[in-house]
Amino acid sequence: MDIRIEPTADGSATLYVPALDEHYHSVKGALSESRHVFVDMGLRASPAAAPRVLEVGFGTGLNALLTWLEADRSGRLVRYAALELCPLSPAQALALGYEPSDRLRALHEAPWEEAVSLSPCFTLQKLRADFTTFAFAPSSFDVVYFDAFAPDKQPALWTAEGFAALYAALSPGGVLATYCAKGSVRRLLQQAGFLTERLPGPPGGKREILRARKN
Numbered sequence: 001m002d003i004r005i006e007p008t009a010d011g012s013a014t015l016y017v018p019a020l021d022e023h024y025h026s027v028k029g030a031l032s033e034s035r036h037v038f039v040d041m042g043l044r045a046s047p048a049a050a051p052r053v054l055e056v057g058f059g060t061g062l063n064a065l066l067t068w069l070e071a072d073r074s075g076r077l078v079r080y081a082a083l084e085l086c087p088l089s090p091a092q093a094l095a096l097g098y099e100p101s102d103r104l105r106a107l108h109e110a111p112w113e114e115a116v117s118l119s120p121c122f123t124l125q126k127l128r129a130d131f132t133t134f135a136f137a138p139s140s141f142d143v144v145y146f147d148a149f150a151p152d153k154q155p156a157l158w159t160a161e162g163f164a165a166l167y168a169a170l171s172p173g174g175v176l177a178t179y180c181a182k183g184s185v186r187r188l189l190q191q192a193g194f195l196t197e198r199l200p201g202p203p204g205g206k207r208e209i210l211r212a213r214k215n
């Protein structure tokens, strides 16, 4: 697949996929989007003592990298599972220059399917799987990072059925965070049973993002 590295406005890099005319992150700042949407508004909003995180779309591993750093900083154990249909090679991911590169390498060189402990506070399980057909166990996660390509590029990932599956997969009090604040997405989340909040986006980035909670 043709895929190119491009700079974003906060100085961090992202990937551009010409076939989809889509980036892996916001061009207004890959690092600031990942940190704000997923770590600050998602993980840190979870009341779970040892949150089980599900990422939809492992991609470059940037969200996993920032989550690992946050787990070690906070001392809160995070068990991180990530679905990915089309994995990048470690070389493609390392070329993005995300730091610390030894951790980025460990994330990408970790085996698929099995859970591995990467530090006392962070375990990773990468699953090579299709979100749209994945069979989730009920209440198996506390936080969802919903980081699919945008709804107009990949509508099959932003459906009532998909959000209903995530609702069932979350524990009570569970949190889903996404960068997309479209009204149609908010309504689909509400239809699945979530309570939704529009929150300010990252500095210099999108105006609003979405967080959804299961009661």
Ligand SMILES: C[S@@+](CC[C@H](N)C(=O)[O-])C[C@H]1O[C@@H](n2cnc3c(N)ncnc32)[C@H](O)[C@@H]1O
Binding pocket: 023, 024, 025, 034, 056, 057, 058, 059, 060, 061, 062, 063, 064, 083, 084, 085, 086, 087, 129, 130, 131, 132, 147, 148, 149, 150, 157
């Ligand atoms: C917006 S990018 C991911 C960004 C990623 N979280 C990161 O930090 O780099 C969307 C990701 O979803 C993956 N993807 C696309 N369709 C998928 C599917 N049906 N199931 C699982 N992953 C999928 C893509 O390959 C891509 O890596």
